[in-house]
Amino acid sequence: MAADAGQHSTFHGIGVSAGIAVGPLVVVTPAPTAPADEAPTTDAAAASVTVHGVLDEVAKGLEARAAVAGDHAKPILEAGAMMARDPGLAMGIDNHLQAGKGLTNAVTAAVEEICTMFESLGGYMAERVTDLRDVRDRAVARLLGQPEPGVPTLTVPSILAAHDLAPAETATLSTDTCLGIITAAGGPTSHTAILASQLGIPAVVQATGILGVAAGTTVAIDGGVGEITVNPTADEVTMLEERKKRRAAALAGGTGKGATKDGYPVALLANIGTADDAQKAAKQAVEGVGLFRTEFLFLDRDTMPTVEEQTATYTAVFEAFGDRRVVVRTLDAGADKPLKFADLGPEENPALGRRGIRLGMIRTDVMDAQLEALAAAYKATGADVRVMAPMIATQAEAMWFAEKVRALGLPKVGIMIEVPAAAIRSKGILYHVDFASLGTNDLQQYTMAADRMQGELADLLNPWEPALLDVVALACEGGAAMGKPVGVCGEAGGDPALALVLTGLGVSSLSMAPGKVPAVRTSLGLHTREQCQQMAAAARAATNAADAKAAVLDMADPVLRDLL
Numbered sequence: 001m002a003a004d005a006g007q008h009s010t011f012h013g014i015g016v017s018a019g020i021a022v023g024p025l026v027v028v029t030p031a032p033t034a035p036a037d038e039a040p041t042t043d044a045a046a047a048s049v050t051v052h053g054v055l056d057e058v059a060k061g062l063e064a065r066a067a068v069a070g071d072h073a074k075p076i077l078e079a080g081a082m083m084a085r086d087p088g089l090a091m092g093i094d095n096h097l098q099a100g101k102g103l104t105n106a107v108t109a110a111v112e113e114i115c116t117m118f119e120s121l122g123g124y125m126a127e128r129v130t131d132l133r134d135v136r137d138r139a140v141a142r143l144l145g146q147p148e149p150g151v152p153t154l155t156v157p158s159i160l161a162a163h164d165l166a167p168a169e170t171a172t173l174s175t176d177t178c179l180g181i182i183t184a185a186g187g188p189t190s191h192t193a194i195l196a197s198q199l200g201i202p203a204v205v206q207a208t209g210i211l212g213v214a215a216g217t218t219v220a221i222d223g224g225v226g227e228i229t230v231n232p233t234a235d236e237v238t239m240l241e242e243r244k245k246r247r248a249a250a251l252a253g254g255t256g257k258g259a260t261k262d263g264y265p266v267a268l269l270a271n272i273g274t275a276d277d278a279q280k281a282a283k284q285a286v287e288g289v290g291l292f293r294t295e296f297l298f299l300d301r302d303t304m305p306t307v308e309e310q311t312a313t314y315t316a317v318f319e320a321f322g323d324r325r326v327v328v329r330t331l332d333a334g335a336d337k338p339l340k341f342a343d344l345g346p347e348e349n350p351a352l353g354r355r356g357i358r359l360g361m362i363r364t365d366v367m368d369a370q371l372e373a374l375a376a377a378y379k380a381t382g383a384d385v386r387v388m389a390p391m392i393a394t395q396a397e398a399m400w401f402a403e404k405v406r407a408l409g410l411p412k413v414g415i416m417i418e419v420p421a422a423a424i425r426s427k428g429i430l431y432h433v434d435f436a437s438l439g440t441n442d443l444q445q446y447t448m449a450a451d452r453m454q455g456e457l458a459d460l461l462n463p464w465e466p467a468l469l470d471v472v473a474l475a476c477e478g479g480a481a482m483g484k485p486v487g488v489c490g491e492a493g494g495d496p497a498l499a500l501v502l503t504g505l506g507v508s509s510l511s512m513a514p515g516k517v518p519a520v521r522t523s524l525g526l527h528t529r530e531q532c533q534q535m536a537a538a539a540r541a542a543t544n545a546a547d548a549k550a551a552v553l554d555m556a557d558p559v560l561r562d563l564l
């Protein structure tokens with residue numbers, strides 16, 4: 001039930017992207033489905049008039065949004081409007097109505113027929129399927145008397161509430177109009193959470209209460225501590241504003257290289273997913289890129305991009321960073337990041353299946369094309385390029401990958417430690433490569449056997465979990481024994497308190513959403529390396545994640561609390 005307009009309440013979710021915002025709530029409606037028990041059509045002519053009228057309304061709505069949309073969204077909305085007006089679609093629906101199907105089922109069946117045809121044509125046409133299904137969802141919602149689904153155009157700066165958001169939906173949000181994101185589902189390391197922090201939008205996930213709050217209600221969100229206040233009082237807004245100011249003051253601590261108070265260097269790097277991210281991150285005070293998630297370039301693509309296209313993209317990214325390092329991860333497709341052109345078919349447990357390097361070793365055509373493009377971009381720019389593979393579990397995989405990368409003349413090769421086996425045996429694995437980067441998101445899900453997509457398991461996915469810290473420590477011991485650097489590029493690295501623990505455990509770089517770098521830089525600068533080591537020991541000695549965090553906050557400079 002929706003909350004009364006003036007009702008005040010406070011509840012918590014999991015803060016996944018720090019920052020504070022106050023604004024009106026806009027609720028994202030889920031897509032409806034055609035009811036199975038819908039009344040059949042008896043008067044096809046009258047039904048046709050109704051459906052055509054609805055399609056016209058859908059088209060007009062999309063055209064109105066296109067008229068005010070930015071460059072990125074405009075063509076997508078215009079294409080949708082054209083599809084809603086397509087006579088072929090109208091004819092297909094009429095055929096189903098004449099055969100007696102109910103209104104929404106006729107729309108659904110006709111759209112699926114066209115989608116099947118588009119998919120068989122491949123390429124550009126196949127990519128239109130998403131737009132067509134969007135038209136279907138809007139028409140079905142209207143026929144059912146429901147609001148149109150999906151993220152609406154935000155005309156005033158607002159806070160978005162949804163059951164969950166797909167990465168593609170999150171990626172199109174603008175920081176000008178989207179002040180914050182609150183989802184009822186989702187986990188702290190879901191890719192939607194990662195994208196939100198990449199965009200610098202305060203976000204809270206697992207806030208189940210949000211779906212009971214009416215659209216238009218004023219809501220305050222603190223994405224750092226995961227607190228949501230519905231209809232905040234003037235005093236609460238003032239307190240949040242003060243916290244925001246204290247945080248801003250604490251963050252104004254310079255733009256230099258990352259280092260502890262006593263000068264122990266810890267490189268502060270950016271996580272990026274697209275060429276656009278690269279342009280934005282390059283303008284920030286970061287020491288380079290610690291994780292370029294290349295698969296994000298190819299989400300929603302039906303065919304593999306050509307070597308030339310990839311070379312152009314990688315070249316642009318390398319050029320943006322000049323002589324700063326760029327750590328590129330080869331395609332990590334599969335599980336929660338399915339790529340249509342690298343799909344090996346359904347699996348019972350995709351996260352434990354043929355993903356990451358496993359997929360790369362099967363689809364060597366995809367791996368080879370990507371490495372060829374990376375080598376060409378490296379030759380064209382002479383940039384500080386370091387290429388690493390995801391999901392390495394064995395020495396054999398590391399050797400296979402390192403040989404390939406070196407054969408192409410790429411200067412540095414590394415691996416991600418995301419599988420506990422690789423952390424436990426990091427010494428042997430590091431023998432074959434130049435560096436390792438800890439993917440704490442996956443390392444956590446595999447250490448705890450808790451699906452990172454399963455928001456309900458958020459407790460097991462807390463990166464303060466001492467078992468995860470023990471596994472990280474093992475990886476660092478292997479790195480120290482081999483004299484090879486071990487960094488962190490999972491979300492844990494962007495937590496200003498956990499960053500101290502990771503530093504104490506021995507990591508040499510931390511890579512995160514660029515918006516998180518200032519807080520981590522300030523936090524490191526407030527503590528010595530020895531303090532970090534003491535904090536790491538205290539966190540590992542704790543019996544659970546909450547105690548580990550509490551122990552570290554007790555030992556830390558009080559300013560750290562304002563950075564969270």
Ligand code: PEP
Binds near residue numbers: 439440491
């Ligand atoms: C990780 O698993 O921590 C990581 C950085 O990779 P991704 O989040 O893209 O799986």
Ligand code: MG
Binds near residue numbers: 390418439441
């Ligand atoms: Mg991973």
